[in-house]
Amino acid sequence: MSNNKEVLLSVRGVDISFDKGGKKPFRAVKNANFDIYRGETFSLVGESGSGKTTIGRAIMRINELSKGEIYFKGKKISGKISKEDDREVIRSIQMIFQDPAASLNERANIEYCVSEGLYNFHLYKDEKDRIAKVDKALEDVGLLPEHKSRYPHEFSGGQRQRVGIARAMIMEPELIVADEPISALDVSIRAQVLNLMNKLKEEKGLTYLFIAHDLSVVRFISDRIAVIHLGRIVEIAETEELFKHPLHPYTISLLSAVPMPDPQIEKPKKHVVYDESKRDHSGEKPILQEIRPGHLVFANDREMKEYEAKLQEMEKLEASDK
Template identity: 70%
Template sequence: MAEREKLIELKDLQISFGTGKKKFVAVDHVNFDIYKGETFSLVGESGSGKTTIGRAILRINPTSAGEIYFKGQKINGKISKELDKEVIRKCQMIFQDPMASLNERAKVDYIVSEGLINHHLYKDEKDREDKVQKVLREVGLLPEFASRFPHEFSGGQRQRIGIARALVMEPEFIVADEPISALDVSIRAQVLNLLNRLKRDRGLTYLFIAHDLSVVRFISDRIAVIHKGRIVELAEAEELFLHPLHPYTKALLSAVPIPDPEIEKKKKLLVYDPSVHDYSVDQPIWEEITEGHFVYGNKRELEQYRKEIEA
């Protein structure tokens, strides 16, 4: 297998809020790489630190320890103005709530081109308008929508405006923070197909954040499962669905609905109980069990996981 280019690298990343007794560690020793051209998904329940990681990569959240690299350059902490501008241009975000993330007082034309205006990425007014029209068409909206306000659109259309706003900067990397969780089920597939098409046409790389594993299977190349700020398992999408190892991953997968009512009736929901891990003496480590399949556990658990895979 040829060595793939790492676009994003996270090394021992830690993010905490508050100080002293009120200190809360939201993300604890997270390590992973995102390769150019892949969709890397981060899955976990609400409050597990998924969005915090996404926002830290885009320099919205400060980090307390560890490093984040973009194309081999460290981008967390103090960086040069030029690098900061490059990160803003090349790394964009699609937000969860299409209602809250668009300025209600601005027309679509301004919302989409705000980044272009701030970074002077256009030659003249006509060039700016052309870029806006082109990107609106690309996400499946009519160019004449540019003169309207966000409240005139449905949720799915608003999310497309949010996607257009990210794309107009011609980014290489996009953090998609639960981009479909606020949308109707019928619209979700359309937005996922759109994201997949844009990835193919523009050679994009995604960090896709979600709490719903069934969505993630459809769009991801690799999936990392996060629980309370720590990544407990990471594998290729199909591998994770076929051979989940960590009890938390199994619990998440057991909640995915199966479209067959007979199987669904007999299905047993698993509830994750953190007390099954005894880490008092035998400390857990992050270990590669088979090629590309990592899991967090102590020696005894890792042996058990290896047996499961061999079986």
């Protein structure tokens, strides 16, 4: 299935370390490998400190890699690249941030906030063209042209996040890195922003890298999910596969932590706690390997056998249910 899909972004053997001034550098991302296909929503899920944002920032060329490469449409975009390529990457990969209040210039009106990218890249013929583009971008995200003259503080959190999205959309990007775009929003607003992101994806054929810590949100929006723990991707699978057949104990622990809105089920639920140090370290070093087409798990040969047995049992059970 994945064969006929175009790979839009490819992350190959990426390590990102932060120098701690003389001390041993801190490895925030360890040997990350994944592809994002055109038109899909790919989610990176993990706790704070897992390195998910660091990967997102590396794709944006903000963090430097200490090892590995990143390719966008087959072209290398990590390390030293030509100035034209750099501009092209900056334009076609856009970012949506977590806190819409902090990511907008509070002294600039919405018209300027949204046009900023256009100014930087001279992506407009004349003033009329620029205004038309701003109006269109605002309309796309469900705001009105008359909002142009307002300032960020005059908007609610959800509306501000819409401005943040409009600002990214006006550059006509191909890939959007959305870093926890709804975590700072109220429950009732979250649904609106998720719906909007889904709508834009369909209308504009966008591709998303969605970074989040909450599996329940991610399930609704993603096609594929990568679970990351302490800088290491421990499992990648299509959304339904990951939820139905989670294999890595950390994925299971994340799943068990999602609070379900049902008291009869939620009250007796036991949380599974994953402790990396209690893992059985015997056997050879684990690697990220494929257990079913498209389903990868970080394991060594001994663990692979365990996971395989578990997976077969689950599949047998489902087959007998049908």
